[in-house]
Amino acid sequence: MNPTKAQVDEATNQCVNALTGSARLRGCFFEDDAGKAEDKRTGLSCPDRQAALAKQCRKRCANYASDTTHLVCTGSYPNTVWHISFGDISGDTGESPRVERCGPRLRSIFAKKPPPG
Structure with missing residues (x-):
């Protein structure tokens, strides 16, 4: 396969x-x-803190998205x-990293x- 940048970005x-x-x-749920x-230290609610941590995984997600959209047989080996x-x-398993x-x-x-500027 030869996915477009838009396809890889969407997968990311x-x-x-x-x-x-x-x-x-x-x-x-299990906080x-x-x-x-950490919620108190960062001033974020638990859901917002978890989202911020997950967003830091974008580079790894991009690697995963690139690999899964380029490889034809990945459906057999997602893990x-x-x-x-x-x-x-x-x-x-997939989608369970330590964010x-x-x-x-x-x-x-x-x-x-x-300082501003």
């Missing part, structure tokens, strides 16, 4: 959206004291492609804001 967006949904479900402390694209944070490891720690609401 679908991946980020799926990660956001699953991160919100797991991260907020522990550490998660609540293999998932594990290759997400590597050390992949989790057990908190996709990027840097979210900024605190107490962090100094850069």
Whole structure:
């Protein structure tokens, strides 16, 4: 297959959206004291914090989307492609990575804001 950039971009967006949904479900439904402390530290609600973490996975989602849209046989091996694209944070199955490891720690609401301009 030779997918267009629009097809790969759409697959990337679908991946980020799926990660956001699953991160919100797991991260907020089962939120522990550490998660609540992160909500307070970042000034975000749990769903917003999980969405921000999932968005940091965009590069890995783009790799996954590229691989799955270019390969003809990926339907037979989705978890293999998932594990290759997400590597050390992949989790057990597709759409279950540890989103908190996709990027840097979210900024605190107490962090100094850069001067304007």
